Amino acid sequence: MNAITNTTTLSAHTIEAGRTLSGAEVLIRALVEQGVEVVFGYPGGAVLPIYDALFQQDKIRHILVRHEQAAVHAAEAYARSTGKIGVVLVTSGPGATNAVTGLLDALMDSVPLVCLCGQVPVPLIGNDAFQEADTTGITRPATKYNYLVKHPEKLASTVHEAFAIARSGRPGPVLVDLPKNITVGDAPYTPPSNQPRRSYQPQTEPAPEAIRIAVAAMKAAKRPLFYVGGGVINAGHKACEELTAFIRQTGFPCTQTLMGLGAFPGTDPQSLGMLGMHGTYEANLATHDCDVLIALGSRFDDRVTGRVDAFSPKSFKIHADIDPSQINKIIRVDVPIVGDAGKIISAMVQEWNAQPGEADGQTLESWWAKIKAWRALDCLRFTQDQAPEAIIKPQHAIRRIHELSLETGRDRFVTTEVGQHQMWAAQFFQFDKPMRWLTSGGLGTMGYGLPAAVGAQVANPDALVIDIAGEASTLMNIQELGTIAQYRLPVKLFIINNHYMGMVRQWQELLHGSRYSESYSDALPDFVKLAESFHAKGMQVTRLADLDTTIREALAHPGAVVVDICVSENENCFPMIPSGAPHNEMILGPEQEQKAHKISREGQALV
Amino acid sequence: MSQSVTASRNGMRFAQGDMETNQRAVISALVDNESGVLARVVGLFSGRGYNIESLTVAPVSDNGSMSRINIVTSGTVAILEQICAQLDRLVPVCRVVNLTECGPHIAREMALIKVVSAGEARTEALRIAQAFRARAVDTTARSFVFELTGATDKIDSFIELMAPLGLAEVSRTGVAALIRGPQTI
Numbered sequence: 001m002n003a004i005t006n007t008t009t010l011s012a013h014t015i016e017a018g019r020t021l022s023g024a025e026v027l028i029r030a031l032v033e034q035g036v037e038v039v040f041g042y043p044g045g046a047v048l049p050i051y052d053a054l055f056q057q058d059k060i061r062h063i064l065v066r067h068e069q070a071a072v073h074a075a076e077a078y079a080r081s082t083g084k085i086g087v088v089l090v091t092s093g094p095g096a097t098n099a100v101t102g103l104l105d106a107l108m109d110s111v112p113l114v115c116l117c118g119q120v121p122v123p124l125i126g127n128d129a130f131q132e133a134d135t136t137g138i139t140r141p142a143t144k145y146n147y148l149v150k151h152p153e154k155l156a157s158t159v160h161e162a163f164a165i166a167r168s169g170r171p172g173p174v175l176v177d178l179p180k181n182i183t184v185g186d187a188p189y190t191p192p193s194n195q196p197r198r199s200y201q202p203q204t205e206p207a208p209e210a211i212r213i214a215v216a217a218m219k220a221a222k223r224p225l226f227y228v229g230g231g232v233i234n235a236g237h238k239a240c241e242e243l244t245a246f247i248r249q250t251g252f253p254c255t256q257t258l259m260g261l262g263a264f265p266g267t268d269p270q271s272l273g274m275l276g277m278h279g280t281y282e283a284n285l286a287t288h289d290c291d292v293l294i295a296l297g298s299r300f301d302d303r304v305t306g307r308v309d310a311f312s313p314k315s316f317k318i319h320a321d322i323d324p325s326q327i328n329k330i331i332r333v334d335v336p337i338v339g340d341a342g343k344i345i346s347a348m349v350q351e352w353n354a355q356p357g358e359a360d361g362q363t364l365e366s367w368w369a370k371i372k373a374w375r376a377l378d379c380l381r382f383t384q385d386q387a388p389e390a391i392i393k394p395q396h397a398i399r400r401i402h403e404l405s406l407e408t409g410r411d412r413f414v415t416t417e418v419g420q421h422q423m424w425a426a427q428f429f430q431f432d433k434p435m436r437w438l439t440s441g442g443l444g445t446m447g448y449g450l451p452a453a454v455g456a457q458v459a460n461p462d463a464l465v466i467d468i469a470g471e472a473s474t475l476m477n478i479q480e481l482g483t484i485a486q487y488r489l490p491v492k493l494f495i496i497n498n499h500y501m502g503m504v505r506q507w508q509e510l511l512h513g514s515r516y517s518e519s520y521s522d523a524l525p526d527f528v529k530l531a532e533s534f535h536a537k538g539m540q541v542t543r544l545a546d547l548d549t550t551i552r553e554a555l556a557h558p559g560a561v562v563v564d565i566c567v568s569e570n571e572n573c574f575p576m577i578p579s580g581a582p583h584n585e586m587i588l589g590p591e592q593e594q595k596a597h598k599i600s601r602e603g604q605a606l607v
Numbered sequence: 608m609s610q611s612v613t614a615s616r617n618g619m620r621f622a623q624g625d626m627e628t629n630q631r632a633v634i635s636a637l638v639d640n641e642s643g644v645l646a647r648v649v650g651l652f653s654g655r656g657y658n659i660e661s662l663t664v665a666p667v668s669d670n671g672s673m674s675r676i677n678i679v680t681s682g683t684v685a686i687l688e689q690i691c692a693q694l695d696r697l698v699p700v701c702r703v704v705n706l707t708e709c710g711p712h713i714a715r716e717m718a719l720i721k722v723v724s725a726g727e728a729r730t731e732a733l734r735i736a737q738a739f740r741a742r743a744v745d746t747t748a749r750s751f752v753f754e755l756t757g758a759t760d761k762i763d764s765f766i767e768l769m770a771p772l773g774l775a776e777v778s779r780t781g782v783a784a785l786i787r788g789p790q791t792i
Contacts, residue, residue, distance in 0.1 A: 140647060141654050145698040148642070165698060199639050199701040325692035328685060 023155050023187040024053035027116070027178070030159040032059045033192065036087050038078060038458055039063070039116075040071040044091025045131060046118025049183040063458055063487060066479035068095050070451035072102020072173075073477070076111045077438045077455030081413055083236060085166050086455070088115040093131030096177075097138060101445060103173045104142040108442025109259060110234055112171035114162050115143075121181035122150055135177045144172030149179065152187035160192035169202030170323040171234055202322060206339035206347050214294070214318040214335045215351040221292035221316075222363040223370075224252045227275065227304075230259030230441070231297020231321060232341045233434045239342030240264070240434045243296070246349050251364055253371055255283035257298050258426055259441045266430030272371065276304040277577050278423040281379035281586060282371050284575075287312050288583040289370070295319045297341040300330040301442070302606070310582030320344045379575045379588055380427050388545035394421065394496045394567040397547060398468060399428045401494055404551045410464040412436060415452040417473030418444045420502035420573045425468040447476025450493060454480055457489040464492070464555065471497040471564075472521050481534035484560045492554055493562045495527055498569045506572045510596035511579075511604055531562035540564040579606040631660070631681045632707040633714050633784045634691060635792055639699040640666050640674040647697050648676055657682065657690050661716070661759075661781030673701070677784050679714075679759075704792040706784050714784040718762045723750045724773025732772040739765050750775070 021029070027050060031039070040063045043051045054062050065071040068090045075086030086106075090099050096117045106113045120129040136148045145165050147158050155178075162174040218224055226247055232239055240263045247254050247270055254264045255275040264271055275283035287293070293315040298304070300319075305311040308330060317333040319326075320341060327336040337344055384396040398421065405412055414429055415438040416422040422439055431437050438456055440448035453467040467474070474495055484491050504519040531538030537557050541550040547565070554561040575586045578596045580603025587595050638644045645664055652659050660679040667675040680690060687705055695703045706712040720741070722732045729751075736743060736753050739761070745752035755765055759782060766777060786792065 136643060137646070140643070140650055197698070200698045323696065325689065325696045327692070329689055329692075332685070 020186045021189060022049065022053065023152055023178070023183040023185055024049040026156050026187040026189045027159060027183065028053045028057055028060065029189055030156050031087065034160065034163045035084070036060055039087045039089050040065055040074045040078070040455065041089030042066075042068050042071060042091065042095060044095050044118060046092035046120060046180050047089060047095075047116075047178075047183075049180065050089060050116070050118070050178070062089070063454070064483065065451065065454070066482045067477065068098035069102050069447070070454070070477050070480050070483070072099050072106065072113065072115065073445070073448050073451035074455030074458070074480075074483075075113050076102065076106050076109070077415060077452035078459045079111050079113060080233075080438050081435050081456045082459045083435065084459075085163060086111065086113045088113060090115065090117050091131065092118040092120055092135065093133045095131075096133055096135040100139060100142050101443075103139055103175065105440055105443040105445045105448065106173040107142060107144060109440065110171050110230060111173065112166040113173035114159075114166050115173060115175040117175055117177050118183075119148065119177045119179040122179045123181070125179065135175070139175050142173075143175045144170075146175040146177065148177040149182050152182055152185055155182060155187045156190040157193065160190075161197060164192070164196070165200060168196075169200070169204075170231075203324070203338050204322065204340040204343055206320070206337045206344045208347070210335055210337040211344070211347045211351050212355075214320075214337060215348055215355055217292050217316050217318065217335065218250065218252075218294060218352070219355060219357055219359055221252075221359065223286075223289060223291040223367045224250070224359070224364075225286050225290035225293055225315075226252055226254035226264075227257070227287065227293055227295045227298055228254060228260045228263045229257040229296065229298025230263075232260060232263040232345075233297075235297065235341035235345075237434060239345055242342070242345050242349065244268075246345060246352070249349075250352070250359055251361075252294075252359070253286055253368070255279070255287065257301070257304055257441075258439065260298060261426060261429075261437045262431035262434040263297075265432040267432055272375075274426050276301075277306065278427065278573055278575065280427070281377055281575055281588065282374040284577065284583040284586060285374045286371055290315045293317045295321075295333070296344070297321060299323075299326045302330070305330060306577045307580055307582045312583075377588070379586075382571075384544070386544070388543060390544040391568045392541070392544050392547055392565060394498060394502075394571050395424050395428070396544075397494070397496055397565045397567055398424045400547060401466065401468065401551055402429045404548065405464060405466060405555055408464060408555055411460070411462075413438060413453075413456040413460060413463050413465045415439065415449040415456060415465070415467045417449040417467070417469045417476075418446045419470045419473055419504075420498075420506065420571070421468050421470045421473075421496040423503075423573045424496075446473040448473075450474055450477050450480045450491075451483075453491040453493070454483050454487075454489060457491050458487065465490070467491060467493045469493055469495045470502060471495050471499065471524055471527075472501045475525075478530070481531065481536060481560070481562070485535040489560060490558060491560050492557075493560070494551075494554070495562065495564050496567055497524070497527070497564050498567050498571070499524065500569060502571075503573070509572065510593060511599060527562055527564035531560075536560035536562055538562050538564070540566065542566045579603045626684050629681050629683060630687065630707070631679065632687050632705050633712065633782060634678045634680060634687075634694070634703065634705050635784055636676045636678070636694055636700055636704075637667070637702045637792065638674050638676060639701065640668075640672055641699055644674070644699045645676070647699065648678075648694065651693055651697065652678075652680075652690075655689075655693060657686065661779070663781040663783055677714075677782050679782055702792055704786075706786060706792075709786060709790075711787040712784055713787060714758060714782040715756055716759055716762060716780050716782045717754065717756045718766070718777060718779040719744070720753045720755060720766060720769060720774065721750060721776040722753065722769050722773045723775040725749060728772045732769060735765070735768050735772070741765065
């Protein structure tokens with residue numbers, strides 16, 4: 001930051017050491033001023049000038065990924081594990097289109113990113129030039145906002161504004177398309193403006209009246225429930241700490257969404273764990289039966305609500321979100337509160353202390369008694385055959401990875417791919433701190449976990465970074481083992497290998513008469529040899545007796561490890577709310593699977 | 608700028624009366640006049656499955672930095688509320704108002720209507736045009752082009768009356784709309 005404070009006196013084109021800066025150099029300077037330390041990218045023709053400028057500086061580190069999609073996921077994990085903005089650099093055409101999945105993933109999960117993208121020179125735009133794509137057109141619905149820089153004098157201000165938009169309001173990915181003549185040619189540098197853009201000024205301060213009504217309802221509640229989402233984590237560590245203290249002060253139960261895990265300590269007795277399709281029995285029953293639902297930074301996703309008309313039917317609903325379009329989108333609520341989650345929590349705490357009376361301890365106690373009875377059902381239970389030769393159950397493997405990694409006492413970051421293993425990880429890993437759980441929630445992108453582990457490890461070099469993977473998902477971005485090798489990232493990849501796309505198989509079993517159409521992973525690679533060919537340690541475990549020692553050895557290994565954990569093929573992920581069913585009709589285990597066979601045609605049509 | 612129009616969006620919103628029936632609404636948005644802004648608005652409608660009946664857009668500020676988009680759409684109260692919220696979320700959109708929701712408003716469109724006919728039909732077309740205060744802006748021995756300004760239903764009924772009288776072609780602008788009285792968006 002300090003190298004570039006005295007720039008305001010320079011007019012027209014910036015002169016440094018007696019020469020004018022190129023657009024690429026102006027770009028680098030803007031990135032440095034924005035505090036960028038790491039860029040995840042992949043070079044190509046249209047970004048060569050930017051790569052040349054990167055080569056000639058030492059403030060920004062570039063991480064060379066093996067596929068542009070991975071660059072975006074790595075930047076997402078970098079952003080989500082640090083609270084900073086993730087930065088991606090890709091070339092035009094295929095570079096940009098490969099990045100689209102990652103951009104949409106970041107949009108759905110509200111991750112602040114800036115994606116810098118090469119483009120053919122302005123005079124060639126529209127001519128079907130080599131590696132030309134209508135990148136702003138393609139990414140318009142996949143980004144929070146995007147730009148095409150057509151004039152050199154707009155370059156610096158556009159990059160600064162891109163960062164401001166990515167981080168403010170509901171965070172999201174912003175793409176800047178950079179034609180090659182702009183990065184090659186001269187450009188003036190301008191420092192960031194303090195003026196927010198007139199058309200984009202998100203409301204962060206909550207309306208006091210809404211807070212007053214919300215807190216009054218919470219004080220009068222007999223069966224209250226906090227429903228906490230990723231928005232609270234986006235609001236930062238302080239917001240999570242304040243929320244934790246507030247929840248403890250109120251004595252209310254708290255359930256978290258997939259994205260909200262870690263916002264409130266998972267080991268706290270007031271935590272009911274995750275809610276929704278594969279959430280806990282106690283969380284879903286509490287959601288169904290509560291009389292005041294306090295939704296903070298969550299968006300009533302269909303994985304959470306199940307059947308909308310049966311969602312939490314008896315509750316007075318308070319919904320706090322920074323994005324007004326999330327309010328009343330799926331569920332009509334009684335008190336909308338628009339604002340930053342951190343500010344809303346502070347205002348609620350203040351109002352709670354100001355309003356007379358406390359929550360009724362006695363009714364709260366009987367509410368907790370109900371919850372404890374649901375909890376006593378132990379909905380995540382499974383039976384692992386304890387014989388040394390026994391086949392490992394996937395749930396057991398994931399639980400042991402959690403327990404044994406916890407034993408190391410190291411700061412843990414856990415990424416996942418998408419599917420059964422992801423849901424089991426969400427169920428069994430208990431996160432006591434925010435920003436430690438990195439998973440693809442809204443978009444459900446298979447192949448997220450390994451590149452995300454790259455980003456998390458780059459951002460947190462001393463931490464223990466674990467990817468809980470499925471064998472099908474991880475093959476979607478397995479090339480990132482190359483990145484892991486190049487930068488000597490000690491990522492631990494645990495492949496829960498059941499030879500199936502497990503979640504697809506589960507739905508085929510429950511809804512399509514066990515016709516396992518194309519969901520078997522045939523011709524899998526030898527993951528041990530695969531790891532070794534990428535200079536990592538490869539391990540395989542097939543029987544229970546070797547599981548703990550293998551996990552311990554992998555965790556203790558100083559470098560990258562790939563562990564192929566061969567698990568039983570037919571396990572299903574429970575509990576489960578079958579599609580189209582309400583929260584109080586969960587399937588708790590295999591013995592209740594016939595419930596799923598009664599799913600209506602409408603239910604079957606849901607994803 | 609009126610505070611009351613936007614207050615309902617930023618502050619408290621509660622369920623309203625008739626929630627289920629589809630209503631027609633005129634939504635006006637002030638946007639930064641930049642490349643791609645119309646594509647963002649139109650893409651939002653098609654991407655989220657909202658209906659566009661008509662759409663007008665033109666610069667409205669002195670220096671041309673702002674445009675006004677008027678969209679006629681339809682949907683339930685909840686959908687109309689979502690449309691406004693989703694529009695407002697777009698970075699280059701400064702202000703969004705559902706004019707139908709915020710009281711009496713004026714919505715007008717202009718149409719050019721070509722009628723090709725002779726004899727009695729031609730005379731009748733001219734007579735009806737006078738009754739509607741449509742101007743004949745182009746006249747040949749066999750045709751008229753009428754210019755008509757008014758509310759959408761007035762133009763609809765004029766076109767309907769012209770149908771048996773040699774109606775050949777129609778070009779309509781879509782609505783321009785403002786709130787009645789001193790209030791602005």
